[in-house]
Amino acid sequence: MIRLQVNGQARDVDVDGATPLLYVLRDHLRLNGAKFGCGLGQCGACTVLLDREPVFSCITPVSVVAGRAVRTVEGLGTSDNPGPMQRAFIEEQAAQCGYCIAGMMMRAQGLLEQNPSPSSMQVRQYMSANLCRCGTHMRILRAIDRAGALMRETGTKGKTT
Amino acid sequence: MSAVEQGTRQARDAQHDALDSGRLRSLSRRAFLGTGGALVVAFSLLARGQETLGQGTKQEKAEPQNRGEVPKNAPPLPGSLEQDPMLDSWIRIDANGAITVFTGKAELGQGVKTALIQIAAEELIVDPARITLITADTGQTPNEGYTAGSQSMQHSGTAILNAAAQVRGILMSLAAQRFSAPVNVLTVQNGVVQGPAGRTATYASLVAGVDLHVRASAQSPLTDPSSRRVMGTAMHRVDIPGKVTGGESYVQDMRLPGMVHARVVRPPSYGARLQGLDAQFVERMPGVVKIVRDGNFLAVVAEQEYQAISAARALARVSRWQERATLPAPADLHASMQRLPSKDKVILGQTWNTLEGSDVVRATYRRPYQMHGSIGPSCAVALAKDEGVTVWTHSQGVYPLRGAIAELLHLPPDRVRCIHIEGSGCYGHNAADDAGADAALIASKLPGRPVRVQWMREEEHSWEPYGPAMVTRARAALDNGRIAGWEFDVWSNTHSTRPGKAGELGPASLLAKPFPPSAPRPLPQPEGGGDRNAIPLYSIPRAKVTHRFIPEMPLRVSALRALGAYMNVFSIESFIDELAAAARADPVEFRLRHLEDARGIEVIRGAARRFGWSEYARTPGKGRGFAFARYKNLAAYCAIAMEVEVMRESGEIRVGRVAAAVDSGEAVNPDGIRNQIEGGVVQSLSWTMLEEVTWDGRRITSRDWGRYPILRFAHVPASIDVDVIDRPGQPFLGTGEAAQGPAAAAFANAVADATGKRIRQIPFDPPRVRAALLENR
Numbered sequence A: 001m002i003r004l005q006v007n008g009q010a011r012d013v014d015v016d017g018a019t020p021l022l023y024v025l026r027d028h029l030r031l032n033g034a035k036f037g038c039g040l041g042q043c044g045a046c047t048v049l050l051d052r053e054p055v056f057s058c059i060t061p062v063s064v065v066a067g068r069a070v071r072t073v074e075g076l077g078t079s080d081n082p083g084p085m086q087r088a089f090i091e092e093q094a095a096q097c098g099y100c101i102a103g104m105m106m107r108a109q110g111l112l113e114q115n116p117s118p119s120s121m122q123v124r125q126y127m128s129a130n131l132c133r134c135g136t137h138m139r140i141l142r143a144i145d146r147a148g149a150l151m152r153e154t155g156t157k158g159k160t161t
Numbered sequence B: 001m002s003a004v005e006q007g008t009r010q011a012r013d014a015q016h017d018a019l020d021s022g023r024l025r026s027l028s029r030r031a032f033l034g035t036g037g038a039l040v041v042a043f044s045l046l047a048r049g050q051e052t053l054g055q056g057t058k059q060e061k062a063e064p065q066n067r068g069e070v071p072k073n074a075p076p077l078p079g080s081l082e083q084d085p086m087l088d089s090w091i092r093i094d095a096n097g098a099i100t101v102f103t104g105k106a107e108l109g110q111g112v113k114t115a116l117i118q119i120a121a122e123e124l125i126v127d128p129a130r131i132t133l134i135t136a137d138t139g140q141t142p143n144e145g146y147t148a149g150s151q152s153m154q155h156s157g158t159a160i161l162n163a164a165a166q167v168r169g170i171l172m173s174l175a176a177q178r179f180s181a182p183v184n185v186l187t188v189q190n191g192v193v194q195g196p197a198g199r200t201a202t203y204a205s206l207v208a209g210v211d212l213h214v215r216a217s218a219q220s221p222l223t224d225p226s227s228r229r230v231m232g233t234a235m236h237r238v239d240i241p242g243k244v245t246g247g248e249s250y251v252q253d254m255r256l257p258g259m260v261h262a263r264v265v266r267p268p269s270y271g272a273r274l275q276g277l278d279a280q281f282v283e284r285m286p287g288v289v290k291i292v293r294d295g296n297f298l299a300v301v302a303e304q305e306y307q308a309i310s311a312a313r314a315l316a317r318v319s320r321w322q323e324r325a326t327l328p329a330p331a332d333l334h335a336s337m338q339r340l341p342s343k344d345k346v347i348l349g350q351t352w353n354t355l356e357g358s359d360v361v362r363a364t365y366r367r368p369y370q371m372h373g374s375i376g377p378s379c380a381v382a383l384a385k386d387e388g389v390t391v392w393t394h395s396q397g398v399y400p401l402r403g404a405i406a407e408l409l410h411l412p413p414d415r416v417r418c419i420h421i422e423g424s425g426c427y428g429h430n431a432a433d434d435a436g437a438d439a440a441l442i443a444s445k446l447p448g449r450p451v452r453v454q455w456m457r458e459e460e461h462s463w464e465p466y467g468p469a470m471v472t473r474a475r476a477a478l479d480n481g482r483i484a485g486w487e488f489d490v491w492s493n494t495h496s497t498r499p500g501k502a503g504e505l506g507p508a509s510l511l512a513k514p515f516p517p518s519a520p521r522p523l524p525q526p527e528g529g530g531d532r533n534a535i536p537l538y539s540i541p542r543a544k545v546t547h548r549f550i551p552e553m554p555l556r557v558s559a560l561r562a563l564g565a566y567m568n569v570f571s572i573e574s575f576i577d578e579l580a581a582a583a584r585a586d587p588v589e590f591r592l593r594h595l596e597d598a599r600g601i602e603v604i605r606g607a608a609r610r611f612g613w614s615e616y617a618r619t620p621g622k623g624r625g626f627a628f629a630r631y632k633n634l635a636a637y638c639a640i641a642m643e644v645e646v647m648r649e650s651g652e653i654r655v656g657r658v659a660a661a662v663d664s665g666e667a668v669n670p671d672g673i674r675n676q677i678e679g680g681v682v683q684s685l686s687w688t689m690l691e692e693v694t695w696d697g698r699r700i701t702s703r704d705w706g707r708y709p710i711l712r713f714a715h716v717p718a719s720i721d722v723d724v725i726d727r728p729g730q731p732f733l734g735t736g737e738a739a740q741g742p743a744a745a746a747f748a749n750a751v752a753d754a755t756g757k758r759i760r761q762i763p764f765d766p767p768r769v770r771a772a773l774l775e776n777r
Helices: A021-028 A084-091 A101-114 A120-127 A137-154 B003-020 B112-124 B152-179 B305-318 B330-339 B398-408 B432-444 B457-463 B564-582 B587-593 B598-611 B670-690 B740-755 B766-774
Strands: A002-006 A009-013 A047-050 A053-056 A069-071 B091-093 B099-102 B131-134 B187-189 B192-194 B200-202 B260-264 B273-277 B288-294 B297-302 B319-322 B343-348 B360-367 B379-385 B388-393 B416-420 B451-454 B470-479 B482-492 B542-549 B622-630 B637-646 B653-663 B719-724
Touching: A021 B305, A047 A101, A053 A101, A084 A101, A084 A137, A101 A120, A101 A137, A120 A137, A137 B670, B091 B152, B099 B112, B112 B131, B112 B152, B152 B192, B152 B200, B260 B305, B260 B432, B288 B305, B288 B432, B297 B305, B297 B432, B305 B319, B330 B470, B360 B564, B379 B432, B388 B398, B388 B432, B398 B416, B398 B432, B432 B451, B470 B564, B482 B564, B564 B587, B564 B622, B564 B670, B564 B740, B587 B598, B587 B622, B598 B622, B598 B637, B598 B653, B598 B719, B622 B740, B637 B740, B653 B670, B653 B740, B670 B719, B670 B740, B740 B766
Parallel strands: A002 A069, B099 B131, B260 B451, B388 B416, B482 B542, B653 B719
Antiparallel strands: A002 A009, A047 A053, A047 A069, B091 B099, B187 B192, B192 B200, B260 B297, B273 B319, B288 B297, B343 B542, B360 B470, B379 B388, B379 B451, B470 B482, B622 B637, B637 B653
8 A cells, every 4th residue: 555645635545566656646546637648758748746846657656656745737726716827728728639738737837836937948948848749839838927927926836735 | 517527428428328228329319309398309310210329320421311301403501411401410409498519520629619619609699608519429410521621610610500590590480470570570699589579588498399300401591790799709618627627538538437448469560470479477467357369469458557558568578470571661762652653643734744944943852751649649448238339439530430340340330339539639540540449349358348448659659540751843934933834743642541441440450350451542632632732822824733642551651630731832832932032033922923812812911911021131040931822722721931040050940930821711719720820830840840750671660759759849939920810701711731731831941041952851850951051062
């Protein structure tokens, strides 16, 4: 049994410690946000926050996560009460198919928590770990700008737990 | 309830229905029929007295029984109404006021659900939030073939626009009778008909006893385009809230009771044969439920997903394959393609002969194989039960897939139901259908248990059908600054090997009794396949265009977004710039000089103005490029201008400002159009700057994102600015593939402008750019 802290809640899972975090989140905890994209840490669709750092959950064994805070897009808010990052993506209509978007939002959340006012170049460099195939990049960049502004306005780092 | 939740609930309902009922009926159209008071007294399918699994009575083409009384010499009906003319195939209003709209098209991330809801809300005169939209499902919706070719708005949008107007017309006539008032004094507000003396009647109150199982008319009482309320507005996409909050948005997210996970162990290369397998160890691995082998088709099923992945990896290690060298020498690709037998067809200018003279300009352009490269590998869930199978799939064509899977499993089509659930963007015929076939094959060995199959990254990269490699050759003669003669030849494989037959499903070729693929066919003009957009829109007095169709396919290929239009527009619009340079003309002015199409002229002027073409100030290392096309010569018009900077030492190219103008006819959702053009520009830049499928003698080697890089944030343009030219009342013109060709050519022209060197082979990766810069220095 491994005890995880996911979106502020303690969760016990009975799973082989070598299992990547992604499958624990999706299959054991039934969270949809983190997506399988490559299993190789190349695309970022599976990005979640581990403590304060974005990580590729597809190549992170669950054993190394025990006792540390995992945050997924579900921890940023709900469709009825979306957090600043989610509001920004909705307001900018920053998705096409949307498969990469939860991973994008978690990486952007990690950036804005560390640097609330990144330059445009810093955002582009930081986000380069995550791939989008629909070509929604320009909107994603605008949404991250907007999320930063929303978080600065409200003086919060977003509704994350 | 959000549309996402509706989709999930729909899947769940179907699942429950499938599991709960004695036989696998799935969610039938009849299940939607209210009793007493429903506007729809009979769904068109039920007219044929069938209610078995999947309501699979709709044939690939609508049959006469389903067409009502067809008047003699009837004029054609608008959009897909021509194929499925009964109003209740498209719109249903319940006695409780619920409004359901049906489309045979699927949401692929292009925003079509939102646009179709806007259209229905506009013509029904109701709040869009009141509409439930049901998308591609062989058990519920009209058969609109594939969601492809940027045709959803033309086909389904037009059908729903007219069906909604006609339904509203019928309801208003009923209200007029009830009020004893002429129809023309009535108005509607959010589904409530307003009559004289303050009398009102809701749609719900009007539907009692009404039969909408009637054939649509050719003419519809359409609302005045100048008084649009919902169409023409940037309504927010209905699917995005779920997608940004971790909703169950995709087929990948489906979890059905008792579901198991499967992985396929695909051969290491095309044509490889499974020689031996020692699977006992794998059978004993944790969670393993079953190993499935049928010829060269090998799969493993486990209770949990990561158990299935681990078991599949173990199975791959203990399987022995005999491989064959089937692939062409990579360095000789384009020459070897041109040596293959081709079926040549002159598609323009039968009488034109060879160009002669000293002022003839010639150029040859090349494109590699390129992949769809969905971020989420293909996935499907299937459930076999009671001699039938239901497949939840992100296929672009649920009806064609149903036919193919029925053949694959030796079932009658009405025992197969295919339900579209969103997946990762597909950009054409990727592995979606193959995953559906995998799931159906494996589920057929495990009746009663839903089977979820998702491909791994290396399967998707090495087994999806690629966009074909192509060669084009252009020649033209100039006379007094005008193009006097033109010859264009395009060499290509087919651009569609989509299913319809089992042989088009990837796993079908692996079975002990394989299904042979159909003979490849060129797609006919005017839309074309390899020759899509091979005919220039410009006015040229003497022109000849030849499509050299190559049947032999050394690599698996099919439809990649824009098909041949990407390469043909890249070629033609690069060549136009080469001709403009030879004529010492400004590229924008040179295009206008040869164009008569007023809407084409307007988008060219629009993009040039938005970019600031005439005020452009040249700076060292930078250049600007322009290109234009009308997709398929019959869909949306798009012109693009962009600036690039070329790093001479590294060969790296940075894209600066991009300005585009697009005319998609009436713009139902201008922001949706903008999103499509922005995405098309970025995707095309990725193809053009970076992308190339690679292989050695036997195997595809571009098996992951490391060896098939695509554009990352660090290299996307500085900005993309899109001008949507709205034309209220004009027909919808498909937008999803309008930008790819012009973006590639505008980029190539900007590189040539910046460096003075013309690059004619895609991709423009740093080694190729450096080599070009070193030529004839």
